[in-house]
Every structure is written in structure tokens, then in C-alpha cells.
Amino acid sequence: MKNLFTLLLLCVSFVVFAQTRIGVQLYSFRNEFKTDVPGTLEKISKMGITEVEGGGTYGMSFPDFKALLDKNNLSVTSVGADYKELETNPQAVVDNAKKFGAKYAMCAWVPHNGDDFTIDDAKKAVDVFNRAGKLLKENGITLCYHAHGYEFRPYNNETLFDYMAKNMDPKYANFEMDVFWIKHPGQDPVALLKKYPGRFKMMHLKDRKPGTEGNQLGHADVETNVVLGSGDVGIADIMKIARKQGVEKFYIEDESSRSMEQVPQSLAFLKGLK
Secondary structure (H helix, E strand, O other), X not given: XXXXXXXXXXXXXXXXXXXXXXXXXXXXXXXXXXXXXXXXHHHHHHOOOOEEEEOOOOOOOHHHHHHHHHHOOOEEEEEEOOHHHHHHOXXXXXXXXXXXXXXXXEEOOOOOEOOEOOHHHHHHHHHHHHHHHHHHHHOOOEEEEEOOOHHHOEEOOEEHHHXXXXXXXXXXXXXXXXXXXXXXXXXXXXXXXXXXXOOEEEEXXXXXXXXXXXXXXXOOOHHHEEOOOOOOOOHHHHHHHHOOOOOOEEEEOOOOOOHHHHHHHHHHHHHOOO
């Protein structure tokens, strides 16, 4: 009976994971979009992907780009949100998200002086995200901040990220975890998910070539992005806990020049997880 119960649990876990819809961040194919927007969207669709994170139209009119998305059964579920726009005109972020039908908006960078991200930068960002996030929430959109590593510098026996997480109002502003950019500055993605359960609403799935030297600057060689499961980030362990900790959207992001070849391999790895 015990063995039967264990088998049933494994089956349920597999079904739950199989139902996890994996999308892609369109930045992965930025080079392909420069020369062939329709063909690139078609290739993404043929990978079996139906959800994307984006927000731009690559020089096309919105109606024409939206028609291509519809033709390829692609939904923009999350849009990028510029920090300055969140600060000065958050309604524009709302309007762009609604135009695409997206329920999430992601800010990927807090401006700062060179490589020097300070507590003052963090405090200002918290204020910007809380104020803009309230407006977005009132419009049915979830605002998430995507850390890039410079937030993990020490502060008050913790890190600047800890300050941000503890002062951003979870009703209005949460996070998108890019697992590469948690590993790269020397953090543990699994430990961070456990430390802040429910705060990471979205996730960028990205793996790192073993032996890559990390830093807390927010910079890395894009060619260190490798097929999921072949790097040192620990994707399999991350996926085991991610759904339990409230992650709602998953997007593969591969910034390397090999993304068109690597993304299908990464999808195959994810589908093979138990």
C-alpha cells in the first residue's frame, strides 16, 4: 500500500509539472528578429511554445505584429516595463500591457551610477515599484522586478536585495527570478525561493556554463548561456520547488548566439523532468 501511495504521488507530481506551460522571453531571438520577424515567430510556434514575454513589435505596426502572434498561436503574457516609465508615466505601462492582453509587467533594470548600486538606489526603486505597482494592480496587472545581481551586495548583515524584498509591498510589487542572475552573483536560487515564498511570481529559466566566474555587477558573457540542465545553476532542483513557492509563469531565456538551437533542447530537458 505504501509503495502504491508513493507511486500515486509521483504520478500526480509528473502531471502537475507536465501542465506547467513553459514560455520564452523574446529577447532570446533578438538577432533573428532583426532580419525576419514573421519567420522567427513561426519558428517559436513550431517549438510548441504558446506564451511569450515581450512587449515590443520590432518595428512593425501593432495590428500587423498582433496578427502574426495570433497566426502563430502566441500570447504575450508578460511585457517589459521601463524603470523611468514606471517612475514618470506608469499608465503607459498599463496601456501597453492591456494592448497585448498581458497580466504581468516586468522591470529588468534599475538605473545606477556605473557598477555602483547603492542603498539610495534601492530605496528609490522600492518607492517607484510600490507606487507604480499599486496602479498596475488596480488595472489587473502584476508588477515584478527582475534582479540582475548587483542587488546582492552586502547591506546591514544581509543584502540590498533583502532590503528591497522586505520593503516592496507584496500586494503591489514582487519579483521575476532569473535563475542565472541569482547564481551568477553567488546566491542559491532554491534558498532564495524558500526565503521569500510567494514573492517570485515569474521565472526566467537560464543555465550557465560550468566554471564561469561570477560577479555582482550585472554583467556576463552571453555565450556562457547553455542548454538547460547542462550548466551549474541547478535547474532540476529549482523546478521541484518553484511551483510550490508560487511561481506562476516560466520563460526560457537564452541570450547566446545558439538560442535557436538550444531552446528546443532546453524544452526537451524540462519535459523530461520527473
